[in-house]
Amino acid sequence: MFELEQVLHRVQKPARYVGGEWNVVRKDWDKTAVRVAFAFPDVYEVGMSHLGLQILYHVVNSREDALLERTFAPWVDMEGEMRRRGLPLFTLESHRPVKDFDILAFTLQYEMTFTNILNMLDLAGIPLRSEQRGPGHPLVIAGGPCAFNPEPLADFIDLFVIGEGEEVIHELLDLYLELGGHRLDRQRFLHRAAAIAGVYVPSLYRVEYHADGTISAIEPVASGVPARVVKRVVRNFDRAPFPVKPLVPSLGVVHDRGMLEVQRGCTRGCRFCQAGVIYRPVREKSPATLLQQADEIIRHTGYDEISLVSLSTADYSRIQEMVRSLLDRLEGMGVSVSLPSLRVDAFSVALAREVQRVRRASLTFAPEAGTQRLRDVINKGVTEENLMEAVSAAFAAGWTAIKLYFMIGLPTEREEDLHGIAGLARQVLARGKEMGVPGNRLRVTVSASSFVPKSHTPFQWEPQVEMEELRRRQRTLRGLLKGKGLVFHWHEVEASFLEAVLARGDRRLGRVLEEAWRLGCRFDGWSECFDFEKWQEAFHRAGINPARYAYRRYAYDDLLPWDHIDAGVSRKYLVLEHKRAMEGKATPDCRTGVCPGCGLCPTLEIEPELLEQVEKNASG
Amino acid sequence: MPRYRIEYRKEGMARFISHLDLVRTLERAMRRAGLPLAFSRGFNPHPRFSLGAPLPVGVMGEREYLDLELVTALPEDEIKGRLNEQLPGGLEVTRVWSIPEDAPALMATLEKATYRVDLRLVRAITPEDLRKIIDGLLALPEIIITRRSGDKKEKTLDIRPGIHALSGRVEGNRVTLEMCLAVGSRATVRPEEVVQVLAERFGLPVADEQPGVSRTGLYCGG
Structure with a gap:
């Protein structure tokens, strides 16, 4: 404790490491049968903004026989102090070493945190590779969106959870206790766990390769281990456990407000979007549940703002009614309501206008592509008219700055699509002028990220555009977006390249990750830390050519590194969607009642939980 | 509007909470305590309270002060009790007393x-x-x-x-x-x-x- 306190005086933002926040759960270590350390491989401010952490904190700590404490990636200054003094990675609740826990559970939110996972294992004093761990080491498990292509981490993680964790975590903890708790036989546990739906134990699968390095087979090596691991989905979502007493950080975090999850899943079917696939089907909560949860969250946290979170909140069936009821209840208490993302239409702007109490300068929309042709390719059901209606409504309501998100390097992108981006930005600017927005306040900001092909999407077979070409396209846009009132932001292409390598990588990348970590790569998602030269050196040392991962075009019948992980959407459908993309054909939103046939509902024996449907079923 | 001076301690791990974060933490505790807070006017109203000299991060405070305005008067002990039920570990109100509405600001x-x-x-x-x-x-x-x-x-x-x-x-x-x-x-x-x-x-x-x-x-x- 004294060591820790000494260290805290020497680092930036020491509150990142102290815990003790409101609603923290502290349990009696000696009286609790199974102890889980939940690790978020990024800084506190990012991790504490993550709803999944709050949900699992609540779910595990609700059990009498289990406790869950948090740990985050120490920032570089803290890591330095910890290593200098031999202070191991610890949890915020009890300040105990992570190594003392039964289970260490990482959440995989984005690929660029992977080196932090290795670093945290090392700081904890836990051997990096699963095969090097034995009795006395925690089980190292992981879940979250990046678990849908777990292969780059296969060497380091004992067990992955594929899909939603609320239920399967109980099954894992029960099994752990059944097999003798911390005295259990690791191998026996992993073998038994592999039979739990949604659990993937990478050491129980063998990967074989063709002479050209492509994958020829991925097979279980033991009986009782499924050939394909199907994702977990929470049914009856309205009743799913939800944290109404969330931890209230004592340090300003990225999303510093109450979070109310109005629905899970998104029906829009954008073809680049992995979240749209892995969180299927859409499941809405009832207004009654939401209003009650909102009341409790505010009462237990003292937040002055509550955010309606989901992948596409404006799509929630009763959004307008919901927003009004919330405002009626909360406004008197000085609590505001916020919407995290806006759909590109006038309806969404009207909603944003209704909830805004603090006039923020800008509104953000994501048309994603600059021409109708390319928006049809990606199935982004947004037209130029939608956008112009939305921005007109925004200007009319008093907003003076608009942010537009686009992707460059999307499949089939041509020069005219880049010009389309600039054209849209200029049209928005012109509309602002027409509508009398003062010239010194009128601003259109274009942010262009680079497309990264992701597993389980119709674009999983597509190559990423090469770095040099992406740079050229960025230069083109920079040239086209010069002028008063226009601002252009872009992303480092090297970071997008690495993301693509890891997103579609296989287990051979484990060596690269280890080399990169040894070379000092940390916090690769932070531009001040990202060092591409070190990564190049790591690829070189591991004898791996990263371009083969990022730039490769897969054939439909190639075996993909993640083909044994089943997100519920059929391969046939992804192929069909890819073909429709190349033909520029749109696919309807499944919320409209026209089923596009993704295959998920029959495979998982589930149905979308839409309010109208749920009520119809209930009434007869 | 009734005004109170609140004496509090900041110690243990709470001493690592920065001044700005302390303001946020106190505001949330006041809201949870259900005190009849007086709000500032304007587009983005905030509860009216102000802290004395900022305490550097890492330094413990044995007798720190803040001034708080309420819309209706409450017994001093009740304010203290309700706040203490809602403050995270390391923060504790030790005394509350009422002060004249026109008392000069703490900081000054x-x-x-x-x-x-x-x-x-x-x-x-x-x-x-x-x-x-x-x-x-x-x-x-x-x-x-x-x-x-x-x-x-x-x-x-x-x-x-x-x-x-x-x-x-x-x-x-x-x-x-x-x-x-x-x-x-x-x-x-x-x-x-x-x-x-x-x-x-x-x-x-x-x-x-x-x-x-x-x-x-x-x-x-x-």
Whole structure:
């Protein structure tokens, strides 16, 4: 404790490491049968903004026989102090070493945190590779969106959870206790766990390769281990456990407000979007549940703002009614309501206008592509008219700055699509002028990220555009977006390249990750830390050519590194969607009642939980 | 509107909460406590309360103060009780009393702060040694130090006028210093600066570690 306190005086933002926040759960270590350390491989401010952490904190700590404490990636200054003094990675609740826990559970939110996972294992004093761990080491498990292509981490993680964790975590903890708790036989546990739906134990699968390095087979090596691991989905979502007493950080975090999850899943079917696939089907909560949860969250946290979170909140069936009821209840208490993302239409702007109490300068929309042709390719059901209606409504309501998100390097992108981006930005600017927005306040900001092909999407077979070409396209846009009132932001292409390598990588990348970590790569998602030269050196040392991962075009019948992980959407459908993309054909939103046939509902024996449907079923 | 002065402690791990984050933490506790808070006017209303001199991160506060406005009067004990039920560990209200609505703002009236600094020494010294060291410092007509502000600009200043009292006692290889230093908008002297002068100019053999620093009181004028 004294060591820790000494260290805290020497680092930036020491509150990142102290815990003790409101609603923290502290349990009696000696009286609790199974102890889980939940690790978020990024800084506190990012991790504490993550709803999944709050949900699992609540779910595990609700059990009498289990406790869950948090740990985050120490920032570089803290890591330095910890290593200098031999202070191991610890949890915020009890300040105990992570190594003392039964289970260490990482959440995989984005690929660029992977080196932090290795670093945290090392700081904890836990051997990096699963095969090097034995009795006395925690089980190292992981879940979250990046678990849908777990292969780059296969060497380091004992067990992955594929899909939603609320239920399967109980099954894992029960099994752990059944097999003798911390005295259990690791191998026996992993073998038994592999039979739990949604659990993937990478050491129980063998990967074989063709002479050209492509994958020829991925097979279980033991009986009782499924050939394909199907994702977990929470049914009856309205009743799913939800944290109404969330931890209230004592340090300003990225999303510093109450979070109310109005629905899970998104029906829009954008073809680049992995979240749209892995969180299927859409499941809405009832207004009654939401209003009650909102009341409790505010009462237990003292937040002055509550955010309606989901992948596409404006799509929630009763959004307008919901927003009004919330405002009626909360406004008197000085609590505001916020919407995290806006759909590109006038309806969404009207909603944003209704909830805004603090006039923020800008509104953000994501048309994603600059021409109708390319928006049809990606199935982004947004037209130029939608956008112009939305921005007109925004200007009319008093907003003076608009942010537009686009992707460059999307499949089939041509020069005219880049010009389309600039054209849209200029049209928005012109509309602002027409509508009398003062010239010194009128601003259109274009942010262009680079497309990264992701597993389980119709674009999983597509190559990423090469770095040099992406740079050229960025230069083109920079040239086209010069002028008063226009601002252009872009992303480092090297970071997008690495993301693509890891997103579609296989287990051979484990060596690269280890080399990169040894070379000092940390916090690769932070531009001040990202060092591409070190990564190049790591690829070189591991004898791996990263371009083969990022730039490769897969054939439909190639075996993909993640083909044994089943997100519920059929391969046939992804192929069909890819073909429709190349033909520029749109696919309807499944919320409209026209089923596009993704295959998920029959495979998982589930149905979308839409309010109208749920009520119809209930009434007869 | 009824106005109250609240005395509170900030200690343990809560001492690592920054001033800005403390404001947020207190506001949330007040909301949870369901106090009839008075809000500022304007587009983005905030509860009307204000803190005394910011406490540096890592320093404990034994008697810190804030002024709070409510829309309806409440018994002082009730305010204290309701807040204490809602404050995270390390923060505790110790006293609440009502003050005139037109009492001057806290920040404007504070001029002095007292501190207790616990130091470990690398070798033992006698009480006589310590007395000589302290007397040596107090005998200086001026003490010029350089201070680095946030943006790394250095400035030199004389901290001697801001050292109102300094005493200490020795227990083996530990020394406890009591200081009364200037605080507030005009001149602030930091306890670490005094320790540094004692170490560098008068040979107090302090160990290379962070001393335990507590602010033990805040005082108006005089």
